[in-house]
Amino acid sequence: MTPLEILSATISGQASPRVPVFCNLLDQGAKLLNIPPKQYFANGEYVADAQLKMLQHYGHDNVWSAHYVGKEAQLLGCKDILFADNGVPNVADFVIKSWDDIATFEIPEDITQQPTWQAMDDCLKILSSEVGATHPICAYVTGSTTLPAILMGMDKWMELVLIGPVELRDELVRKCSLFVQQQLKAYRAAGANVIIYANPFGSTYFIPKKRIVDWSMPWMQEDLKQGTGSIVYYGGMAPINSVIEMVIDKLKVNIFYPAPEDDIRESMRLINGKGLTSGVLDDIKMIHWTEQQTRDEVKRIMTLGKTGGHFLFGTGFMPLKLPEENIIAMLDAAFKYGRY
Amino acid sequence: MFETYIKDYNEAVFEIDKELALEIIETALKDGVTPEQVVFDIIIPSIEEMMAEISINADTNLAQHFMTAQIAAEITEKMLAKFESPPEIIGRVIIGTSYGDLHSLGKRIVMGCLKSMMVDVVDLGVNVKAETFVDAAVAQDAQIIAISSMMVHTATGEEGSLKVRSLLKERGLEDKIKLVVGGAPYRFDHELYNKVGADSWAADGVTAAKIIRELILEGKS
Ligand code: B12
Numbered sequence: 001m002t003p004l005e006i007l008s009a010t011i012s013g014q015a016s017p018r019v020p021v022f023c024n025l026l027d028q029g030a031k032l033l034n035i036p037p038k039q040y041f042a043n044g045e046y047v048a049d050a051q052l053k054m055l056q057h058y059g060h061d062n063v064w065s066a067h068y069v070g071k072e073a074q075l076l077g078c079k080d081i082l083f084a085d086n087g088v089p090n091v092a093d094f095v096i097k098s099w100d101d102i103a104t105f106e107i108p109e110d111i112t113q114q115p116t117w118q119a120m121d122d123c124l125k126i127l128s129s130e131v132g133a134t135h136p137i138c139a140y141v142t143g144s145t146t147l148p149a150i151l152m153g154m155d156k157w158m159e160l161v162l163i164g165p166v167e168l169r170d171e172l173v174r175k176c177s178l179f180v181q182q183q184l185k186a187y188r189a190a191g192a193n194v195i196i197y198a199n200p201f202g203s204t205y206f207i208p209k210k211r212i213v214d215w216s217m218p219w220m221q222e223d224l225k226q227g228t229g230s231i232v233y234y235g236g237m238a239p240i241n242s243v244i245e246m247v248i249d250k251l252k253v254n255i256f257y258p259a260p261e262d263d264i265r266e267s268m269r270l271i272n273g274k275g276l277t278s279g280v281l282d283d284i285k286m287i288h289w290t291e292q293q294t295r296d297e298v299k300r301i302m303t304l305g306k307t308g309g310h311f312l313f314g315t316g317f318m319p320l321k322l323p324e325e326n327i328i329a330m331l332d333a334a335f336k337y338g339r340y
Numbered sequence: 341m342f343e344t345y346i347k348d349y350n351e352a353v354f355e356i357d358k359e360l361a362l363e364i365i366e367t368a369l370k371d372g373v374t375p376e377q378v379v380f381d382i383i384i385p386s387i388e389e390m391m392a393e394i395s396i397n398a399d400t401n402l403a404q405h406f407m408t409a410q411i412a413a414e415i416t417e418k419m420l421a422k423f424e425s426p427p428e429i430i431g432r433v434i435i436g437t438s439y440g441d442l443h444s445l446g447k448r449i450v451m452g453c454l455k456s457m458m459v460d461v462v463d464l465g466v467n468v469k470a471e472t473f474v475d476a477a478v479a480q481d482a483q484i485i486a487i488s489s490m491m492v493h494t495a496t497g498e499e500g501s502l503k504v505r506s507l508l509k510e511r512g513l514e515d516k517i518k519l520v521v522g523g524a525p526y527r528f529d530h531e532l533y534n535k536v537g538a539d540s541w542a543a544d545g546v547t548a549a550k551i552i553r554e555l556i557l558e559g560k561s
Pocket of ligand 1: 026067070087088090091153154198200236237239284316317318319447449450487489490492521524527541546
């Protein structure tokens with residue numbers, strides 16, 4: 001079976017030879033090609049090339065589009081991204097500087113006409129033609145109740161959410177939701193077949209459950225109203241076990257990517273065969289593990305996850321600091337202990 | 341006599357109801373509670389209670405921490421203006437996010453908690469160089485440098501906490517100035533603070549204020 005068939009079988013609960021293994025390598029591509037991250041991410045061909053090379057080198061299951069979260073802000077007018085040679089790109093220019101800017105903030109008519117989209121499109125085209133029939137191709141979309149964090153800064157957004165005028169808050173989220181819907185459509189059209197829907201404001205680590213029910217959930221429904229096919233619910237590495245039942249019930253999403261803090265057994269109990277969950281390895285801790293510790297952790301995750309089927313193994317956005325030996329040990333163990 | 345105020349106030353904060361929290365303080369003032377009492381007998385104990393709550397109940401959320409910090413800092417500031425004589429400040433903290441890091445929420449929460457616990461805070465903003473942290477701490481006579489980092493490379497990189505440590509060492513300041521760190525990477529790896537040369541760390545803003553206060557008091561004794 002191809003990695004894509006293994007994933008489909010896992011989602012639908014059919015027999016498959018092993019657990020799918022997602023290994024999220026993004027910034028590593030620039031290192032591999034020895035191109036500064038800024039130039040690397042601006043060129044879809046570079047990114048596709050590196051993604052394919054890494055796939056060959058490591059043998060994991062998934063590839064990524066030309067992505068860092070700041071691209072979403074760039075599509076919306078952000079003029080400055082702080083690139084780092086040793087780490088992830090960071091938004092350095094906030095499109096919304098004061099509450100007054102919300103009224104004039106506009107979503108582009110068609111994001112695929114934006115210069116920033118070009119690299120994404122080029123990258124996805126190459127990936128689709130090379131591995132689209134065999135491998136999961138991942139894209140990442142930030143949920144509308146979290147997106148403002150990269151448009152105005154997290155502290156200003158938290159303030160607006162908690163103590164600001166409700167109409168203003170929702171005016172901004174409404175615009176963001178239109179953008180989310182455009183992105184989903186564009187990614188699907190360009191060939192992405194796994195869409196990570198990231199929404200930390202859909203995690204009780206950020207806001208109380210009641211606020212999620214009353215506020216985030218209706219917006220998430222709006223974001224995903226074109227359909228929830230291939231959508232993966234992700235808290236951005238914030239825990240999500242406490243919302244799983246609600247998400248299945250209200251949002252009709254049934255693929256989950258929890259945080260390492262989420263208890264795997266509990267995720268499985270909550271999903272109860274109605275969907276797929278993931279065992280996510282803590283790749284920040286992994287930086288300082290030995291190869292043996294890495295293998296032991298993979299074994300622990302796989303042993304727990306395999307008992308229920310409907311299970312995927314994955315990582316966060318792998319930090320550049322991770323030793324190569326640990327990545328290899330992790331994948332080797334994942335294929336060994338992930339066999340059914 | 342302050343128990344009811346503390347209880348009502350904390351409930352309001354936990355429910356993220358700022359208006360109600362402010363109303364409770366207004367009522368207390370009307371009932372004859374002095375501004376000094378509001379700070380020392382309501383706000384500070386309420387934060388302490390929150391600390392206790394957090395240690396037994398892991399299910400608190402960032403919104404609650406944010407509100408605790410925000411409301412307490414606001415009220416404390418208002419009350420300080422009304423104090424009969426200037427309050428005694430426990431110590432001073434220099435805070436900022438590490439070089440290359442523009443995530444500001446953690447810093448803001450920690451600052452709010454510190455301010456309401458009578459710790460003076462000097463905010464250097466985001467994307468702060470190691471030298472700037474150390475220079476400011478010396479110039480402002482601070483006992484603590486606090487660095488917030490939300491990404492692995494800014495937490496563990498050569499330009500962040502590690503460099504602050506080596507500068508403190510170089511300049512013979514290690515006894516005088518303690519280094520405290522926090523942010524997402526430290527919550528994922530609880531030993532990380534050690535590896536970046538920090539003296540301590542905390543997983544949330546309220547606990548951060550607690551350990552920073554303890555470090556300052558330790559230094560004094
Ligand atoms: C929300 C979130 C997002 C949101 C919003 C980001 C933002 N703030 O602008 C979105 C979805 C947009 C996002 C995007 C990205 N994210 Co993000 N994100 C998160 C998440 C879930 C929470 C981070 C956050 O804002 N927390 C708010 C702070 C205040 O919360 P806190 O850490 O609990 O703070 C408390 C304590 O840490 C403590 N504290 C904080 N500072 C200090 C200081 C001192 C001195 C002390 C004592 C205590 C202390 O007190 C605070 C209050 O209680 C974390 C994972 C997680 N579970 O934490 C990942 C995480 C930070 N993100 C991560 C990454 C990689 C990214 C991206 C770079 C992805 C990409 N490739 O583009 C982008 C960058 C976006 C940008 N800014 O340009 C990684 C970073 C690790 C790494 N690999 O370097 C994390 C850890 C997830 C992971 N494990 O992979 N993210």
